[in-house]
Amino acid sequence: xxxxxxxxxxxxxxxxxxxxxxxxxxxxxxxxxxxxxxxxxxxxxxxxxxxxxxxxxxxxxxxxxxxxxxxxxxxxxxxxxxxxxxxxxxxxxxxxxxxxxxxxxxxxxxxxxxxxxxxxxxxxxxxxxxxxxxxxxxxxxxxxxxxxxxxxxxxxxxxxxxxxxxxxxxxxxxxxxxxxxxxxxxxxxxxxxxxxxxxxxxxxxxxxxxxxxxxxxxxxxxxxxxxxxxxxxxxxxxxxxxxxxxxxxxxxxxxxxxxxxxxxxxxxxxxxxxxxxxxxxxxxxxxxxxxxxxxxxxxxxxxxxxxxxxxxxxxxxxxxxxxxxxxxxxxxxxxxxxxxxxxxxxxxxxxxxxxxxxxxxxxxxxxxxxxxxxxxxxxxxxxxxxxxxxxxxxxxxxxxxxxx
Numbered sequence: 396x397x398x399x400x401x402x403x404x405x406x407x408x409x410x411x412x413x414x415x416x417x418x419x420x421x422x423x424x425x426x427x428x429x430x431x432x433x434x435x436x437x438x439x440x441x442x443x444x445x446x447x448x449x450x451x452x453x454x455x456x457x458x459x460x461x462x463x464x465x466x467x468x469x470x471x472x473x474x475x476x477x478x479x480x481x482x483x484x485x486x487x488x489x490x491x492x493x494x495x496x497x498x499x500x501x502x503x504x505x506x507x508x509x510x511x512x513x514x515x516x517x518x519x520x521x522x523x524x525x526x527x528x529x530x531x532x533x534x535x536x537x538x539x540x541x542x543x544x545x546x547x548x549x550x551x552x553x554x555x556x557x558x559x560x561x562x563x564x565x566x567x568x569x570x571x572x573x574x575x576x577x578x579x580x581x582x583x584x585x586x587x588x589x590x591x592x593x594x595x596x597x598x599x600x601x602x603x604x605x606x607x608x609x610x611x612x613x614x615x616x617x618x619x620x621x622x623x624x625x626x627x628x629x630x631x632x633x634x635x636x637x638x639x640x641x642x643x644x645x646x647x648x649x650x651x652x653x654x655x656x657x658x659x660x661x662x663x664x665x666x667x668x669x670x671x672x673x674x675x676x677x678x679x680x681x682x683x684x685x686x687x688x689x690x691x692x693x694x695x696x697x698x699x700x701x702x703x704x705x706x707x708x709x710x711x712x713x714x715x716x717x718x719x720x721x722x723x724x725x726x727x728x729x730x731x732x733x734x735x736x737x738x739x740x741x742x743x744x745x746x747x748x749x750x751x752x753x754x755x756x757x758x759x760x761x762x763x764x765x766x767x768x769x770x771x772x773x774x775x776x777x778x779x780x781x782x783x784x785x786x787x788x789x790x791x792x793x794x795x796x797x798x799x
Contacts, residue, residue: 399497400670400677401795402663404765405433405589409753410603412516412655417599419517419657421591423452423459427467427513430661433589434509435471438663442471444673446505448479449495451488451512452757454524455481463513483757486724487686487783487791488512489660490760494684494793496664501681506669511661512758521655521756541691542636546786547621547652548629549694550725551645556637556693557731561646564726565614568651568750571723575747576607583746583773587765604654604753617648636692651726656753660761679768679795682778683708689788695724697790698732698782705780705792713738716794717776720763722783723748732782745770759783764793771797 407426410418418426427450435442450464464479484491489512496510530538537543544552554564578584579602591599621629622645630643665675683705689697698721706712713736721729721743733743746766749759760783767779782792 396501397503397666399501399664399666399681401679401681401768402665402675402677403434403438404587404660404662404768405430405437406587406660406762406765407591407658408588408599408602409656409658409755410599412657414517416517416657417603418591420593423513423515423518424463424466424470426515426591426657426659427463427511428470429589429591430511430659431467431471431473431509434661434663438675440663440673442473442477444507445477445509447496447499447508448477449492449508449510450479450481451492451760452481453483453485453488453514454519454521455483456519456524458515458518484686484789484791485786486722486754486756487760487785487789488757489762490764490781490783490791490793491686493662493761493764497681497684500664500666500669503666506672507665509661509663511659511761513659514755514757515657516655516755517657542632543691544629544633546694547647548625548633549692550647550727551621551625551643552633552637552640552693553695553731554646554727555640555644557734559727559730563730564646564651565611567726567730568614569609569611571744571747571750572605572607572609574745575605575751578746579605583769586769602752604656605751609650614648614650617650619645619648621645621647633692636690646727647725651750653724653749654753656755658755658758658762660758660765662761662764677798679797681793682796683792683794685792687790689790691788694786694788695728695784696731697784697788698728698792699735699790701790701792702732702736702780702782705794709794711778711794716778716780717742718745718767718770718779719743720767720779720781722754722759722763723750724754724784726750728784760791764795768795768797
């Protein structure tokens with residue numbers, strides 16, 4: 396395998412995933428197309444030289460159906476001979492799209508590609524793609540066999556099993572809000588964020604989801620979201636797989652879980668031949684691209700195994716990583732990864748995460764890659780690791796090396 400390099404990374408602002416959210420009027424293919432246009436404008440590439448566009452998208456129904464990556468290419472008015480395909484690895488989809496492109500170019504199968512993702516959670520609700528899905532069909536009956544439960548129950552199970560308290564989760568959520576606010580005030584996201592112009596001429600440039608007023612006093616007053624349904628029926632299902640846990644402690648609320656938002660991102664990737672052929676200057680080298688499987692009941696522990704696998708692939712240790720982007724799907728996930736791997740907290744999500752900024756499912760992995768690259772450059776640091784927990788019991792991780 397050869398090398399793969401990041402030339403540039405762009406993203407939209409994140410709008411609340413509600414009907415009155417700032418980006419709700421924008422069709423998701425237009426959000427994705429805006430990132431492709433920005434990549435073209437910022438790098439000066441001729442889009443006809445792009446050999447593949449890969450986009451992550453989780454809920455591939457309604458406005459996000461029918462291969463949104465290909466329709467984004469057309470909406471960007473790129474040449475009709477530029478192909479695109481859409482991937483779904485749940486919350487890891489945006490990073491998987493980037494990893495696919497990185498592996499394509501490193502293998503020499505192509506020289507130039509775009510990986511990214513999109514999710515309009517105001518227009519396509521989370522779970523819309525699951526309507527009518529029965530997991531207890533056929534001979535396997537996987538829901539019963541694997542004791543499948545919703546992610547919130549899995550997050551609370553992690554908190555219980557690994558002694559993560561409600562106070563720890565709320566303190567972490569408070570810090571996410573504070574760090575995101577500081578990053579916005581200091582303009583740390585401006586390098587990657589592109590403006591989105593609405594039909595009425597309004598230009599959206601700011602993150603909509605952060606709430607600085609979400610301090611510890613407010614966060615600690617919120618009720619646990621999964622307690623009632625958990626105690627009614629779902630906890631018993633999860634505990635079949637974890638009988639050593641006598642009772643699940645429900646600590647997750649709307650304040651210490653990820654925000655529901657709209658957003659898109661795109662990253663231009665090439666190899667050594669592409670650098671020479673197109674005269675491109677790389678911002679980072681991609682050192683590792685991995686995915687792992689985990690127990691589907693506890694489900695969200697994958698960032699640990701994925702990070703370990705990526706570190707081994709890159710020949711690095713936990714201490715070598717200067718900045719970590721661990722997706723804040725739930726507070727317990729990040730705290731579990733931090734404790735298990737022994738990561739210095741000052742290196743984790745230094746500009747806040749999905750609790751404050753939101754988690755546009757199919758785009759988040761690509762967004763986090765651009766975020767960590769910008770911050771590595773700002774701080775003159777070298778290695779960044781991006782990792783996400785994934786539904787169904789998976790993890791994904793990518794390591795990048797900033798290039799001077």
